[in-house]
């Protein structure tokens with residue numbers, strides 16, 4: 001069998017307009033500076049960038065990037081990234097997926113796939129190690145994601161596919177691979193705008209081996225050991241999925257209810273993963289390879305369905321006043337088949353329910369009322385009736401009809417299932433996340449609410465931890481291992497594990513500048529070095545994470561992002577949660593000033609020239 005040692009040097013460029021393709025050489029310096037995966041995707045976007053590119057223009061590239069750990073059997077390394085200009089936010093859009101496409105693309109010898117142009121008619125691609133074939137998709141245009149993937153099985157072993165939502169340019173349409181999604185930022189609509197129904201990849205011909213197998217095996221075993229002894233990764237997420245977060249967030253006022261009018265509801269506990277495990281008799285249904293196993297499927301009213309994750313039970317559940325997990329599971333399935341992101345869909349429905357109560361938007365949608373939602377979901381996917389407006393996302397809806405103060409988004413991306421009034425670090429992180437209202441940019445709420453290590457209602461330490469985790473998560477997303485490994489790799493490292501909790505809390509809350517320097521991220525660094533054999537220091541590794549963040553911000557600056565966009569909706573800044581007797585609100589402005597300084601942005605939120613020169 002052919003072997004790739006560490007990394008290949010091939011990037012596949014496909015032009016749909018010209019129906020041709022080219023294979024270009026990867027610059028190894030880029031791999032060193034951007035690590036691969038998401039980092040490489042951002043660098044490729046930078047190379048191709050032009051301010052004139054709009055989300056639906058032919059020049060807008062869809063960049064798919066597996067990471068260098070993919071195919072090595074490193075724990076939880078089955079994920080890949082995508083990068084584009086998002087039709088939902090009009091800025092850089094990124095998304096991660098645990099489906100089989102990335103692995104097979106890499107086993108065909110490619111470190112990245114770049115697709116540009118617009119096909120003349122509905123088309124799908126079939127990619128092999130030395131070929132790209134263009135096929136008519138007329139026969140499957142209009143089919144849902146499940147039917148489409150089933151059809152694609154005749155052509156290869158893994159695929160990306162869109163459903164009707166992508167074809168109809170729903171701005172938050174997603175892309176499926178297996179049973180996982182490139183969920184956020186509207187990648188499905190970019191596919192649709194290119195008349196691209198999907199991409200199939202043939203069985204790969206390469207075996208992927210780490211450059212330093214002995215070192216890799218040692219680090220891999222250490223990682224597995226950490227994963228298998230950490231309470232979250234080996235127990236809560238493995239047994240009950242991410243919806244086990246409900247018990248933490250709902251009890252601490254951080255689980256949105258009724259379009260973020262509140263951060264808790266006693267009925268939300270019904271939506272916890274522990275309850276769904278019993279109700280649906282769940283089994284694992286995960287990305288591959290995975291050692292944490294957070295994904296599940298189960299039997300819902302006699303039908304086998306994916307069990308909804310935390311974000312979905314929140315956005316399609318409590319945030320709509322719906323507390324029946326079976327109903328949420330069915331809506332989750334419809335969104336999956338239509339190819340729509342459940343977070344944005346839920347955000348849109350919640351806005352419409354509240355706008356209806358206030359008399360500024362007319363629909364049958366009402367909090368707590370599930371009847372008719374299935375039809376609305378199908379209407380959104382097909383842009384029929386009220387669905388045509390709802391397909392635009394909450395930012396555009398509120399610009400058209402009013403209600404901006406309760407349009408829960410940042411930079412156009414609907415905010416995920418955490419109330420930032422219950423976690424001030426999360427408020428800062430939502431405001432500064434490059435892709436918009438995203439919890440995965442730094443996830444300080446993990447330290448504030450889930451692990452109880454940082455005081456959630458203080459601004460102390462929030463800038464330091466947000467900056468550190470934005471950088472580190474960019475590294476992890478560029479290795480393309482699952483972010484949930486961070487629970488195990490960081491918390492089980494000896495210094496953290498054996499420091500008494502009271503001391504950890506003291507350091508993190510009062511000496512945060514020193515505390516972040518002591519976080520041991522060496523496992524990620526050593527995995528990357530053992531696989532690539534490239535020689536960079538641990539400090540340079542983390543610096544690469546900073547570089548990726550700043551380059552993405554710089555591109556966003558060029559697309560018009562400034563301080564005015566690093567803002568939360570008025571509800572989350574000025575309106576306390578209904579059940580919070582102390583009326584606590586995040587001091588965003590104060591934190592933002594310090595954050596800009598730490599990041600090297602000017603007072604308007606623009607990456608300074610000196611910082612850019614230093615980092616690039």
Ligand code: SF4
Nearest residue numbers: 286287290292294482
């Ligand atoms: S832990 Fe969950 S999200 Fe992460 S790789 Fe495994 S199944 Fe996928």
